[in-house]
Amino acid sequence: MNTIPSSSSGARLEFSNIRKSFGDTVSIEADGLIIEPGSLTILLGRSGCGKTTLLNLAAGLDFPDQGSVSYDNQVLQGPAPSTALIFQTHNLFPWMTAEENVAFPLRNQGMARVEALEHARQYLKQVELESFAGHKPSQLSGGMRQRITLARTIATKPRLLLLDEPFSALDMQTRRMMQRYLLRVWSDSAATILMITHDLHEALMLADRIVLMASSPNGHIAEILDIELDRPRNPESQAFRAIQQQLDRFLEHETLLAEHAPILESTDQTNNL
Amino acid sequence: MKSHTPGKSGHQFTLTGRISQLIFKSNFLWFCLAWLLIILSWELGSWLEWLNPQILPPPSETIPYAFSGNITIGFGQQRTGLFESTAITLGRVGTGMLIGLLVSSCLAIMVTELPILRRLILPIVQSLAPIAPVAWIPFTIVVIGIGGPAAVFIVFMAVLGTMTLSLIAALDGIPDEYLKIAHNLGTSRIRMWWYVRLPAIIPGTMTAIRMSFFGAWMAVLAGEMAGLNSGLGYMIIMAQQMYNMKLVMVGILAIGFIGFAIDRLLLLINARLLQWVQ
Incomplete structure (x- = not known):
């Protein structure tokens, strides 16, 4: 890991x-x-x-x-x-890709976009979803979405x-x-x-x-x-x-x-x- | 080895499958078929002398006339053409809707940010929304006049109420979880609007724009027919006064086809923008 x-x-x-x-x-x-x-x-x-x-x-x-x-x-x-919150649904912003979702809190902290996306891909790797970085949540299964939510949680x-x-x-x-x-x-x-x-x-x-x-x-x-x-x-x-x-x-x-x-x-x- | 494609999945690869798919799934084909039936009935009615060709010229005369080049009517300063009138009307609808969208967005943001304004603004908007756009025409002609700004104002008033209410409803309908999570992730107020609220209300906004467009399109044409001195509605009224019934029909058909085409265009933009909707 x-x-x-x-x-x-x-x-x-x-x-x-x-x-x-x-x-x-x-x-x-x-x-x-x-x-x-x-x-x-x-x-x-x-x-x-x-x-x-x-x-x-x-x-x-x-x-x-x-x-x-x-x-x-x-x-x-x-x-x-x-503090990180995770709900049953609506955890990810559906208009953002997986990596954008994970990068979102990093961008909120003032990190540059390229750097934040690079970090996001590393966090996605931790939940074994790095190959789905460019996918929108609607293209992923419920379990994959929750794993991305976990990746974002780790990022924060x-x-x-x-x-x-x-x-x-x-x-x-x-x-x-x-x-x-x-x-x-x-x-x-x-x-x-x-x-x-x-x-x-x-x-x-x-x-x-x-x-x-x-x-x-x-x-x-x-x-x-x-x-x-x-x-x-x-x-x-x-x-x-x-x-x-x-x-x-x-x-x-x-x-x-x-x-x-x-x-x-x-x-x-x-x-x- | 010849492959065998059993069941329904293989159906579409056969010739009959392709034909049935073309017939039953192509909206465009049904659109053409429906219009072909109307045109044939219209032509038949004229040919059987059920319809007076002086009042309702048959398609065999109207359609070639529509494609005969730059159709114009009137004299001197009042002279206007089909393309010019269409461009004027479209420009008015576009400008009025754009201003309407900007103002209603500002109102919706204010209402969301400041609860006291909700109590103040909402009753006004709710009272304005049910007023039929044509009801603004006499007031507009007296106050603003008979030019382009008056038409833009009518469009603006036609869309303001419904669009503001739709945007407020869309903002109120954002799932609470999105806002809680965004808040929890340390999102600033500006980023909250730009990256969370705004994208979340795009579906509602697009529906509001589509619904408002029909109201705006009808309102501006009614205004142009009722007294504004240019545009597609004005051209039809002038054609009627000069007894050019072919142009009246071409104008009416243009209203329908342009309205339909813009609605399709908005649907297409909607589908492009909302690929993320589950």
Whole structure:
């Protein structure tokens, strides 16, 4: 693998007594959540439990109504520095070629176009896509697009990497491959990673901490699990399966609660009458 | 060894496949066929004396007349020709649309950058957009006069509302992820407009231009017919007043074909510019 220097260390995040609402709905309440430097933390939970809100707060793209988010012990007042974002879709600008996409943040930093494109081709080489440098995203598969996104992420040398279900639109095989790429980027860069996924298997393959989130009554952190499985992880191992079952039970319970919530609410209202 | 091409994929390589492809997939062929049918019906109507050739001259007279060289009408200063009139009208539409695009772009940028202006500008634009372009003609003739600037103003008013609303809608419709990522990648405000917002709204802008063109094309012709003293619309009115019905028909056909050709040209530019659209 090409050796382009990466960030020296990951960032530390701390969520203190935060509360964020949208209208009358409280999206998330969390206190004392610390994301250690260089860790790979997964946010796991049903839709509507405030995972994306938490990620946006970590990115400094949104701000809590109450409490604070600290980045290396500094309260975030704007977009978090040295942070890269990866979404499920729309990560690459479709009007730019692969190399232009990767060169974009370098150009933002003031690098000359020729030099930035040269660097971009090196980063593309790291994800084995240098021969597709001149292709537009629409000419590439979903997996290739996400690899280019990773190449651009490496180019920005982030200390914090925030991923919102980045592989959920990919097929199983490509998803596994992307997980390996992500782990490689993580081990090379030592960046802190905070990632959302709905996939239990993915969470267990990647995380060294899983933050289980619940949506009732408001979005909140239900439990934090430290995953102390050896790497590379073996999904066939007993320990892996035991944690998987535990997480499965949690999500099933959450689903049942969410399905019965409207019935419980209407019963409450009837009792109040 | 002779290769065998089974199934549908091989169909197009056979002679019948090529012919059926030519017949069913060529838009140009269908365009020609549709017009051939109209011309034949028109000619037949004249030949059977269902149509009065004095009012509606048959294609056998109109088409050769259209290609007879520099067709002119009128006397002295009022004298005008088909090519000259077409060039004047096209120039007016082009200028009016260009000014309309520039002004509506500025308004859309202002509305996006300053939320307070959205509350101020949007109601005005929303009130202007539904006004039919022809409604501006009497006002324009009184205020600006009957020359070229008046026609350009009518085109401008015809496109301003719809184009501004389309551009604002296109800017509002940019996926949030693009802006978040660009922001996150340290993009400055100017680079954000130039490299992210502007390319992202090209599809919406091109659609807006195409839709506005029809409005502008009809508005300027209506204006020229209603009182402006030059252009294709004016030439048709003059031909009608001098009872040159062949020229009236040639003028009408020119309006249709030029409108169609420009729309095709815009589609072609659209396809070239938007090769990246998934």
